[in-house]
Amino acid sequence: MTQTPTDELLRKILGETRVIVCVGVSMNSVRPSYFVARYLHLRGYRIIPVNPAYAGDEFFGRPIYDSLDSVPGNVEVDMLDIFRRPEHIPEIAATAMNRFSSSLRTIWMQVGITHGEVAKTAESKGLQVIQNRCPKIEHQRLFGELRKMGFNTGIISSKL
């Protein structure tokens, strides 16, 4: 189980990922999930928001979908980022694994969210699973941003 992912795995995921579907993300600009999506967008990831409350609105010029089923099937989603409570996870994960089976490589559950069974199933299908983490914080930590405000990044390097 990837409960404590190594920095190496986190770096690999954040490095290889291009398209992230964010399920349950809020468009309220002071909500934590909006911070995450906005940050990842500004770092160059393509964000596909899914949230029925904002269906039809836009996020940086791209449509917000009401469900995973409405996301066009030809989009090469390589990461599912879940902002929903654990009870919704099995269904969301199953839909995503089915719909994006050819491209999906990672299932990521946000801080406070874990689901052992879903993680096991996904890993048995060769997917990478991260639980109880925030991709924004991990990106900020691993790529130098948190260092600017005196956080303990755990990174020691003698290289430029």
Next chain:
Amino acid sequence: MDLTATYGFDTLQVHAGAQPDPTTGARQTPVFQNTAYVFKDADHAAALFNLQEVGYIYSRLTNPTVAVLQERVSTLEAGIGGIACSSGHAAQIMALFPLMSPGDDIVVSTRLYGGTVTQFSNTIRRFGWRATFVDFEDLASVRNAVGDRTKAIFTESVCNPGGYVTDIPVISEIADSAGIPLIVDNTSATPYLCRPIEQGATLIVHSTTKYLSGNGTCMGGLIVDSGRFDWSASDKFPSLSQPEPAYHGLKFHETFGELAYVLHGHAVGLRDLGACQAPMNAFITLLGIETLSLRMQKHVANAVTIAEWLEKDPRIEAVTYAGLASSPYAERARRLYPKGAGALFTFAVKGGYDTCIRLVDSLRIFSHVANLGDTRSLVIHSASTTHRQLTPEQQEAAGAAPNVVRLSIGIEDADDLIADLDQALTRAVAKT
């Protein structure tokens, strides 16, 4: 944040937080002696001001040299991040600021640095805050002193003036069951001798003025957060759990999780209270920290040798040092502070106030200064100096009675320090 890399202390004290400068390749951390930073564009500026991105805006809030110091100390303390301040005293106020509202109180140990006793018994009252002083050996009193408006418990690890080491695990249990953070001033122990977060503390404060800079060169303070406290578990900490008006109603803990306290310390604390550390001081302190473990080993070894010598001397009434086998705290010190009980201790001279004054005036290597944690050995007669403002009862409780002298043992040759004390004692006692 569970850090996967596990380097040893000596490696971290040299490297944590620092990397070769990306533009010049400079290997030592440069001193960024500038106030402001250019924004890439208006969006970048807005994102920084909204806390959507972390970056440099203005050196009152963040500075690259200061950031290295913050990361270095928070790494050595096994914390999540740090906030550097202009002095140790500033760090104490800054540490309390996010926790306290007018009418709130803190429960604090009677065995604290005299300046802290004054800050907590007088100055913080002007903010509507109050401190209840209790003997931390009496656990029932500590528990009873915690009330509905108590927002933190505060103590030192190895205590200044000395001779006492706090049982941090036991005190942290009291804080945990009350749902409030334990703040530990780890100045006299340094993270080399004690890592309070590993023993259950939530927040650490430092006067980096002492052993961290190490050479008596510059003022500085630092707060380290463990990142482990749930600020939203109760309604006690609205600054962290409730909407912050200055940031469009953002809730720090909800939005930033374990990073909340440190971000608040920069984005609200340093921004509005302004007690930031100077980049040059951060640079000098970083140089000091590179040799922290080596210095602490010598400080402690010298302190033990000298305390043992003093204890056997007929001119001495008592030596109060947890590093001595005779100390009532010796067992605790061995268990919780296995690398040593610090290099700060007091001794009582047979004679009293005047003998102490003569002793201090007769020393040739020990310097009479109101400081500790210098490479040089230091001496002070607390009752006539740092603890002068305290009542006799407070002096006694703080270990600063009139016949007591405090030593901060440096890294000189122990034999020379003993010879100096010997000749000064001879002169001091001869006149009685």
